[in-house]
Amino acid sequence: MPEDAFDRTPPHASAIVESLRAFGYDLPTALADLVDNSIAAHARHVWLHFEWAGDASTVSVTDDGDGMSAAELVEAMRLGTRGPLAARAPHDLGRFGLGLKTASLSQCRRLTVRSRRASSPVETRCWDLGVIAATDDWRLLRAADVAAEPRFTRLADQPNGTTVLWQQLDRLTRGQDPQSDRHQQRFLERIDGVRSHLGLVFHRLMTGSSAVRLFVNDRAVEPWDPFLENHPATHRLPVDPLRLGGERVPVRAYVLPHISKLSKIEHEAGAGPRGWLAHQGFYVYRRDRLLVAGDWLGFGWTKDEHLKLARIAIDLPNTLDHEWQINVTKSRATPPAALRDDLKRIAERTRAEAKNVYTHRGARLTAPADSSPTNRLWLHLAKHDRLFYRINDEHPLVRRVLESTSDKPAMRALIALVQESIPLQHIGITAAEEPGSQPEPFEGTPAAQVKEVLDELYRTFRSIGCGHDEAIQRLSSHPPFDQFPELLATITPEHPDA
Incomplete structure (x- = not known):
């Protein structure tokens, strides 16, 4: 095509990067996206560290995964490294090639990544939104600032891995006083929310022989099983092996035990991060990574106290992202039309059984309908x-x-x-x-x-x-x-x- 047949209109770097900050991440979903990258890099341990210092506070994520060479790190820092339609390895938890950047920059204005691979030099790259705004250019810095260096000590003690460091946390700690107990308490509460979210999202990947271990400020994250699968009173309905486009989509429904069959500790465990009422509904997994936790997926049902024991797992391969409309933050999924009737049938059956279990106590206060x-x-x-x-x-x-x-x-x-x-x-x-x-x-x-x-x-x-x-x-x-x-x-x- 001749040069005079078109105009080149590259986006202004300063404008586009500020727009990318509004993709809808909150702190827990942003950090879960970084953990996805660590797991995709074969990490067995991931350490999240929050350091309180008022508006100079930092958050870092360090893993013992494969690490990256200079070329790989530069590519990882590029926006849109791989498109959503690109073929991915079965274990790959990514989709848009944006997660590291958009998740991080949704929370901070300075993103530094340092990576090391055995027998290779340590590599560092940094996006600083202040530099991008001043130059209106995609200038990827090749060094961390002086204040960042102490945050890379864990990485220095292992042969390979990566640290992602957030500085200038304008969405989290801007204007906060490091001497304020109230501000510090709010920061600590956000940490607890992250720990609970990670225990839910990665609960499957944190169990078994190849389990990934997550730590928040050196405290192990405990996985939360929304289905109480190990409880003898949990009712497991048969698996429905649905299919979409030649891919298998297993659906398994659970009716959790009546409260009378749970100890106080078991009941608190079953409530999860958001409580019994909020956690009813579908749980959509993609390669064992939880995307949606307790939602009726647009079927028009409200969350009813009598149905809080109904929880249904859907397992997706990462080849069906487009059909399920998985969003950038990996926190929403929409069932395709071809599966809606089957999913509704499964849900109605599960809801009916859950209601029967829930009302068991009430049934004992009144006689059965067919009695005298x-x-x-x-x-x-x-x-x-x-x-x-x-x-x-x-x-x-x-x-x-x-x-x-x-x-x-x-x-x-x-x-x-x-x-x-x-x-x-x-x-x-x-x-x-x-x-x-x-x-x-x-x-x-x-x-x-x-x-x-x-x-x-x-x-x-x-x-x-x-x-x-x-x-x-x-x-x-x-x-x-x-x-x-x-x-x-x-x-x-x-x-x-x-």
């Missing part, structure tokens, strides 16, 4: 899209009390008052915020006192014409006495008042 109506102490009545709870007048014990009382108006007034003053909102809020605080029926009640109630109900069934066997059968299906078979076994035909 007179065994139901509480009735659930729907009216005008609202659910009402009413004491069943036909329950034998209620009817016996009503018939025997000398002050029927007062007794009916008491029943009406109980029905209309159930603290439903408080119960719902407490169940959501403190799910372990509500006891099981008769929890902590001495067996003798439970037996007194059981005996009274047994006498009631006998008084309305039930034989011994029928009375025992009705008691055995009457919540909550269906949970006390050992007490039922003590009732014999010779029982008092039988």
Whole structure:
């Protein structure tokens, strides 16, 4: 093509680099992108270090991976080193060739990378946004500044690896006073958020024989398993081997255990970084790296307390990024149309099972729908899209009390008052915020006192014409006495008042 057939319009470096800072990273997702690079470089250990010094604070990420030569480092510092459509190795966690730069510069104005490979010189390159702004040119510096040098000591002690150093943390510590306890505490809280995020995103890669070990300020990051896979009460549904474009996309659903089957420590572990309610939904993995943690992927469902035990894992190869619309920050994925019906079917099945497990305790407070109506102490009545709870007048014990009382108006007034003053909102809020605080029926009640109630109900069934066997059968299906078979076994035909 002749030169006079076109104009060259290269972007202004100072303008484009400031635009690239707005890709949507926050601190945890930016650092997770750097850890991706370390894992892709075959690192077995990655050390993240936060150093508080007010607006002179720094963050560094050091690994013991392959390291880079001068040419490789220069290429790694180039924006857009590889396009999103380029073929990648199976273990490669990258996509756009932007992660190191955009993730880092979203948080800092000076990015320095030092890398070493065994038997090769140490190489250093630096992007300084102040230099780019002053020159409007892509000038990649070949040295670190004096203040950066002490942050490379860990790298100096190993034969190969890389350190990424952030300085001038304008999005994190600009204008903060190094002597301020409040500012320092806020900085420390951000560190805790990073540790939790890394434990979630890389939990699969942090377990097994080839596990990667992550450290934040020399403290090991603990992996968080959102599915409680090792708990015996976790229900694992069969794997659905979906396919897209010739690629296998395994989907496995889990229904986590009811709170009654979890210890306090297990329940806290299951809650994860954002709590039980937030972590329900799909978990999308790409080469065992978590992209989406707990989301219903645009199916129009809200996060419901009754469905918080439903969690579904989707495993993607890195060849389907385009179809799933993986974004630059690797924090969003959109299921392709060809899979939506299958994913919805799997989700609806999982949600139904999760709701059944969650409401198990409630089912024990009321009789099953197919049991005798007179065994139901509480009735659930729907009216005008609202659910009402009413004491069943036909329950034998209620009817016996009503018939025997000398002050029927007062007794009916008491029943009406109980029905209309159930603290439903408080119960719902407490169940959501403190799910372990509500006891099981008769929890902590001495067996003798439970037996007194059981005996009274047994006498009631006998008084309305039930034989011994029928009375025992009705008691055995009457919540909550269906949970006390050992007490039922003590009732014999010779029982008092039988």
